[in-house]
Amino acid sequence: MKIYFNGKLVNSGKALISVFDHGLLYGDGVFEGIRTYGCLIFRMKEHIDRLYKSADAIELKIPITKTKMIEAVVKTLKANSLKNSYIRLVVTRGVGDLGLDPRKCRKPTIFIITDTIKLYPKEFYDRGLDIITAHTRRNYPKALDPRIKSLNYLNNILAKIDAIKAGTEEAIMLTCDGYVAECTGDNIFMVKNRELITPPVEIGALKGITRDAAIGLAKLSNIPFYEKLLRMEDLYSAGEVFLTGTAAEIIPVIKIDKQRIGNGKPGEITLKLMKEFRELTKVDGVRY
Ligand code: PMP
Numbered sequence: 001m002k003i004y005f006n007g008k009l010v011n012s013g014k015a016l017i018s019v020f021d022h023g024l025l026y027g028d029g030v031f032e033g034i035r036t037y038g039c040l041i042f043r044m045k046e047h048i049d050r051l052y053k054s055a056d057a058i059e060l061k062i063p064i065t066k067t068k069m070i071e072a073v074v075k076t077l078k079a080n081s082l083k084n085s086y087i088r089l090v091v092t093r094g095v096g097d098l099g100l101d102p103r104k105c106r107k108p109t110i111f112i113i114t115d116t117i118k119l120y121p122k123e124f125y126d127r128g129l130d131i132i133t134a135h136t137r138r139n140y141p142k143a144l145d146p147r148i149k150s151l152n153y154l155n156n157i158l159a160k161i162d163a164i165k166a167g168t169e170e171a172i173m174l175t176c177d178g179y180v181a182e183c184t185g186d187n188i189f190m191v192k193n194r195e196l197i198t199p200p201v202e203i204g205a206l207k208g209i210t211r212d213a214a215i216g217l218a219k220l221s222n223i224p225f226y227e228k229l230l231r232m233e234d235l236y237s238a239g240e241v242f243l244t245g246t247a248a249e250i251i252p253v254i255k256i257d258k259q260r261i262g263n264g265k266p267g268e269i270t271l272k273l274m275k276e277f278r279e280l281t282k283v284d285g286v287r288y
Contacts (some may be wrong), residue, residue: 001114002080002155004110006107009079012077017092018095020096020098020124021092021094021095023092027150027151028102028105029108030149030151031089031149031151032047032050035087035090035246036077036083036116037084038084038282039083039288040282040286040287040288041139042246042285043284044073048066052066054147057145057148058150060108062108065274069089069110070286073112073114080114082116084117085117086116087114088115090111091108091110092108093108107229111204119247120169120247120248125266127166127254129169129252130173130254131183131256132166132168133232134163134172134173136155136175137174137176138181138204139207140175156184157184159184160184170184172232172235172256173201177203177206179199179202179203179230180199180235181205182204185245186210186251187205187210188241189243189244190240191238191270192234196223196224196269197225198211199227199228208244208246210250213244214273220276221272226248236257236261240266241256241268249274249278250270250277251272
């Protein structure tokens, strides 16, 4: 497997990070997870924009332009002759010393991994997911804004451990004030009275690319949509709940904390959006 590593394509065994890289020492860096459908990189521009926005938010200057970054992604995909793949694009602060000072890191480290995608089994989409509320709260936005897709994912990992301990695939993370924020690696939506509702990202959630796509599809179908602060009680009493994410796409939720959602089956609007999303992945993106 070829990896893009600081401007060159190298074999995976040669793509090695220094122990002094602040991405490793401090989680100081940003990343993106992108997906290709056939030879179409889904919403490539949006992912690249988010990467540069995340970098800006941590005052990390990515040393190559967005155009060059897209070229690098395409070059890596072609070198591995990959279709239907998952792209991990990472920019770290780079090699520094053992102190926190980012000024000691002269040059950001950039690497791109393109690999096959690990999907949830089909039955999860047919039947829907059974999930829980995590004990771990989402990072407080004034401490570390969840809109920054940083290499510091420990908050999410702790909530993922909550999910694993409960025997579920995902967990809902609440803000410190007890509002629904998102899941460990997905955004969350609910449908009630045929209206689509999701929490605003400002309270502490990533502005998901799939989230935006789902909102766009709902608007095209004239499904009323709005952002609103949600409590767990709102989700328990929803007619439908679903999650969105690059890997998961749109996936129904049929149980939360052992409580049945709606009639316990994937709902009508969820199924409609799932179908339309699959169609969208065939046309929306950059071809390589
Ligand atoms: N929230 C978190 C915390 C995530 O890590 C992700 C991405 N895996 C998402 C939401 C979904 O974002 P996207 O649709 O851009 O993949």
